[in-house]
Amino acid sequence: MAKTILVVDDSSSVRQVVSIALKGAGYDVIEACDGKDALRKLTGQKVHLMISDVNMPNMDGITFVKEVKKLASYKFTPIIMLTTESQESKKQEGQAAGAKAWIVKPFQPAQMMAAVSKLVLP
Template sequence: MMVANDSKKTVLIVDDSASLRQVVHIALANAGYEVVEAADGNEGLARLDGRRIHLIISDVNMPNMDGISFVKAVKQLPEYRFTPIIMLTTEAHEDKKIEGQMAGAKAWVVKPFQPEQVLRAVAKLILP
């Protein structure tokens, strides 16, 4: 365990859009967060390797493993069961939101978004 890193909170971004990951990464890094990236749900699960993740931001529509399946999979992992998850997506349909909430997502941010919106949601939900 590196002591230098303990003060920083770590956020995992799971999105198949590299440009979107970059925008969110820059906003979070500028706000003082450590950022880990993954391109889809499978890669996201691979990043949950025992390291401390304080919050996850995930897209819904992704190849290989979509965001809802990813959230359900995260909730099966004892170490990450209580990690808050924010869905960042173009999906604005109420039924998708409900599906996401039932899977365990804590917040739903619709694209296009302002980085401030994401930062506010992160600040509200991130684990101490």
């Protein structure tokens, strides 16, 4: 059975690039355009990993991570932040919220896939 990864980004082109890379590696992908949309799509199904942008309308990535960690079904789901933010303070905020990895855009799909394969739940 394919593993499912949730991709949260307000940029449809970024979601597309990430989805193509993930689908090419055999993952199922759920796409969401911001944190609120992503939370709506988390309906109890098994999600093995989440990849989220930081700066998004409606609900930003850090708030999304905090909200996900409150949900019993997803408390232990690893989250990768994929963002243009590279300051240490933002990274620390993300880690404090529960993000497991921080990838700065523009990113190499290979770099992202290495993080995915390391963190995706069995």
